[in-house]
Amino acid sequence: MIRLYLPLALSLILFSAGPSALAQPPENQDLFTKGKYLATAADCGACHTSPHSGAPMAGGYAIQSPMGSIYASNITPSRRDGIGDYSEEDFARAVRQGINKQGQHLYPAMPYTSYAKISDDDIHALYAYFMHGVQPVDIAAPQTHLPFPFNIRASMGIWNLLFASDQRFTPSADKSPQVNRGDYLVNALAHCDTCHTPRNALMGEQSDKALSGGSLGSWYAPNITPDPHAGIGDWSDAEIAQYLKTGHVRGKAQAAGPMAEAVEHSLQYLSDEDIQAIVAYLRQIPAVNNGSAIPRDRYGKPSDTEQSLRGQTAQVDPGWKVFSGSCANCHQPDGQGNSHYPSLFHNSATGADRPDNLVSTILYGVQRKVGDEAIAMPAFGPDADFTTRLSDQQIADVSNYVLKNYGNPQVSVTAAQVKTLREGGDTPLLARLTQPVVLVAVVVIVLIIVALVIFSRKRRPHVTTK
Numbered sequence: 001m002i003r004l005y006l007p008l009a010l011s012l013i014l015f016s017a018g019p020s021a022l023a024q025p026p027e028n029q030d031l032f033t034k035g036k037y038l039a040t041a042a043d044c045g046a047c048h049t050s051p052h053s054g055a056p057m058a059g060g061y062a063i064q065s066p067m068g069s070i071y072a073s074n075i076t077p078s079r080r081d082g083i084g085d086y087s088e089e090d091f092a093r094a095v096r097q098g099i100n101k102q103g104q105h106l107y108p109a110m111p112y113t114s115y116a117k118i119s120d121d122d123i124h125a126l127y128a129y130f131m132h133g134v135q136p137v138d139i140a141a142p143q144t145h146l147p148f149p150f151n152i153r154a155s156m157g158i159w160n161l162l163f164a165s166d167q168r169f170t171p172s173a174d175k176s177p178q179v180n181r182g183d184y185l186v187n188a189l190a191h192c193d194t195c196h197t198p199r200n201a202l203m204g205e206q207s208d209k210a211l212s213g214g215s216l217g218s219w220y221a222p223n224i225t226p227d228p229h230a231g232i233g234d235w236s237d238a239e240i241a242q243y244l245k246t247g248h249v250r251g252k253a254q255a256a257g258p259m260a261e262a263v264e265h266s267l268q269y270l271s272d273e274d275i276q277a278i279v280a281y282l283r284q285i286p287a288v289n290n291g292s293a294i295p296r297d298r299y300g301k302p303s304d305t306e307q308s309l310r311g312q313t314a315q316v317d318p319g320w321k322v323f324s325g326s327c328a329n330c331h332q333p334d335g336q337g338n339s340h341y342p343s344l345f346h347n348s349a350t351g352a353d354r355p356d357n358l359v360s361t362i363l364y365g366v367q368r369k370v371g372d373e374a375i376a377m378p379a380f381g382p383d384a385d386f387t388t389r390l391s392d393q394q395i396a397d398v399s400n401y402v403l404k405n406y407g408n409p410q411v412s413v414t415a416a417q418v419k420t421l422r423e424g425g426d427t428p429l430l431a432r433l434t435q436p437v438v439l440v441a442v443v444v445i446v447l448i449i450v451a452l453v454i455f456s457r458k459r460r461p462h463v464t465t466k
Helices: 029-041 044-048 088-097 120-132 153-163 177-189 237-246 257-265 272-284 305-309 318-326 356-364 392-406 415-422 429-433 436-459
Strands: 062-065 068-071 214-216 219-221 366-370 373-377
Touching: 029 044, 029 120, 029 177, 044 257, 088 120, 177 272, 219 257, 219 356, 237 257, 237 272, 257 356, 257 366, 305 318, 318 392, 356 392, 356 415, 392 415
Parallel strands: none
Antiparallel strands: 062 068, 214 219, 366 373
C-alpha cells in the first residue's frame, strides 16, 4: 500500500504520550457509540492503524512526504506509549490546533486545519471513545525525524498563522439542514478538502478553488465540484452515493490509492443519511472548470488493436507487448473489463487530463475491501515480485497504449514522469526552497547583497554642506 503525504482522505495525529491510568468505561453507551461513529467518519484508523495486522490505533503507519517519512503515533489510551494521560482539553487542542500535550506542533499531514471545525459535543464523544473504546497498546510508534528546517516543529506556528483557523463550524442560515450536515462532513470530520483542494507554494489550501483537485504525491485527488466537464456534474446523485459507499461505479470510476483507503476504512460505514448529505453539499458548491471540454469518464471506446497485433513481430507497439502480456487477460483484449475488473474506456483514470492515477494504479495496484468483497489488482512497480515488475519505460509504454486506444489520446507519459511518480511525485516548491543546497545558495546571495551595499556606501563620496 502506497504511503502518501497528503492524506488525502488521511487522518494523522502525531501525539506524544506519558503515563496515566485508563479510566473506566463511560456509563452513557450512546456517547460511546457516537464517538466510535465520529472516529470512523474522521478516518482515524486509516493512518493510525499500521497495515499488515497492526494493532488498532497503535500507530506506525509511514506517510511518505517530500520532506521525509511522517509516522502516525500511538493514539490508544496506553499509559506508556499512547494518550492515556491526555485530558479532554489536551485532546481537543491536539485535534483542532495541532499541538500535543507537550506543546509540540504537529505536522499538517494530520488534518487539524479541517478538524478545527469539529463541535464541542463531537470532541467530547470522540474523547470518550478513544479513552474507553480503544484497547490500550504499549507499543511506541517510530519517531518522525525530518531534515532541517522541517525538524523545527515551532516553525509550524508560523504556517498555522497563515493557513489554519481555530474556528468551529457554523451552519449557514440560508442552507438546508442536509446541506449543512454535508458541509460539516466534507470540510470537518471527513476532511475531503485536505486532499481535493489544490495547494499553494507554501502547501496552504487555495480556498478559492475548493475541491477542484489536488496532488497527493503519486496520486491525484480529482475535481469533485459540480462542473459537468471537469468535475462530477454529469454524475447522478445515486452514482455519487454508490461511489462513496463502494468505491466503484461502472463506466465512471474506481477508487484506488488514498480514496480506496477512505472508502474501506470510513465512507462505507457512514449512514445513508450522511452519504446523501455529502451528495447534497457537493451539488451546490461553486463549479470549477480547469478547461476540460469532455467529462473524463466519457473518453474512449472498445478497440480491437490487441487482437489485430497478435502474431506480429516487427515494429510492434512496445506498449501492446506489455498490455497483451499483463493486462488483456483481466481487462479483456478490447478493454471492456468484466464483473471484477473495470473497463479501460469510460474510466476517469484513463480519461483524465493528467496521467497520475493511471500510472500509480499500474505502479501500486489496487487494494480495496468493501463489506466481504476484496477488490485487488496486482502492483507492477516497487511492490511487485521480480516476474511482474515493470521498468519505468515499460509502464510509460503501456500507459500510452491504453491512453491512445481506450482513454484520453491527448495525454502522454514519459519514463521520467513514471520515475517521478514512483518516487512520490513532484517535489513542492516549499521543499525545493529548503533543500540544503538551495539554503546555502540563498545565504550566499544575501551575503553578497549585503557586502555590495556596504561596499557602495564606503565608496560614496562624502559631501559636506556649509
